[in-house]
Each structure stands twice: as C-alpha cells, then as structure tokens.
Amino acid sequence: EAGVAQSPRYKIIEKRQSVAFWCNPISGHATLYWYQQILGQGPKLLIQFQNNGVVDDSQLPKDRFSAERLKGVDSTLKIQPAKLEDSAVYLCASSLYTGGPYEQYFGPGTRLTVT
C-alpha cells in the first residue's frame, strides 16, 4: 500500500513570497490533515478535510494560509505572503475516517525555510 506522498521535500523562499505544498493521501482515506511542526515542538493541526469539505480550520492563519481539496483526493496548502515564523515542517496525514480511535498516516513532510 502506497503511503502519503508530499512534494516538494524542501523549499527555501524569502519573506513575503508565496509557496505551495502538495499532498496525495493513501487511496481510500476520506480524511486529510495538514500539520505545522516547528522545530522542537509537536505537530499542530492547521486544517482537516473530510472528502472535499473542511471539518476544522480553527488554527489556520486565514489571512495568509489557504488550503483546498477540490476533488476529495489530493490537496494543496498555500502560504501567501510568507513570514519568517512560517519556517517549519509541513506534514500531511490521512486517515480512513474522521475522529475516533483511527490512527493517522503521515507523509515525509515539506521543510520550509523562510529567509
């Protein structure tokens, strides 16, 4: 079974530039998550999709971050404009169902450096 795919793996941009990350979840997984992991911290949920609908985006900085999952499969997370504090690893995860005892499966992440 193929895992969660993410690209690019690394990205370096200057502040105020824009950047986009792509994620393809495990086939058949209805729920997709984007997390931000700052160095030395645990992952923090940014947004959660159930199929192509948003379940939870309460911690997404909506003035600069946006995400979509138009066909209920792959997803894109965008930052525009980027700030220095956005430097982090962005992790995508998927699970069969939303909530409950279901474990999440994580991709390798995209390491973003904002200079």
Place this chain on the structure above:
Amino acid sequence: AQSVAQPEDQVNVAEGNPLTVKCTYSVSGNPYLFWYVQYPNRGLQFLLKYITGDNLVKGSYGFEAEFNKSQTSFHLKKPSALVSDSALYFCAVRSPISGSARQLTFGSGTQLTVLP
C-alpha cells in the same frame, strides 16, 4: 482544552536495558491515546493506541504502553532497547467528544537515544 505533557526532552538508555518514555494527558471524557515515532527527515509513524479495555497495549517493534487513568498517564515502554530505537517519540491524545476536541493533540516530543 486537551493537552499532553512529555516531561523529558531527552532520554538516554543503554542498549539491552528497558526504556520508558513518559506521557501525561488532560482531556474531557475517556481518551484515545496514541504514540508515534519520528525518524530524521521522515514523517511520523504510528506505534500503538489505547481505545478502551486492557490497560497494557502492545504495538509495533516490541513497544508497549500502559494506560493509568488515575494518574492520567500513558507511558511508552520496551523491555530491551535497541540502537535502532533512537528517534523522536510523540504522545498524542484525542477526546471522543465532538467538535474541535476531536483534534489529535501532540506532546512536544521526547528524543530517545539508545547507547551501544
């Protein structure tokens, strides 16, 4: 709000010795508890979870975890550590209550180093 505490940033143990990585939690209702492991430049890998029932949960790679409701703890254990177990370990909690509490909340992680 739910939270997870991993009181040790770093745990060192000799190969062959037992290891324990500590985790305590705060959540409304009966929790779902998870342990994940992260190797360098890789995403998190699921190790084990507690849903209900037996307080001792067995998972991947010989790891197990003990749920203690009175102490609100879910410590990760392994009887005999391997050098290859060296990695960053995260404890996570989710409440069965609906709403944003259904988010998976992670601790800050514990770096485990197994010394040969």
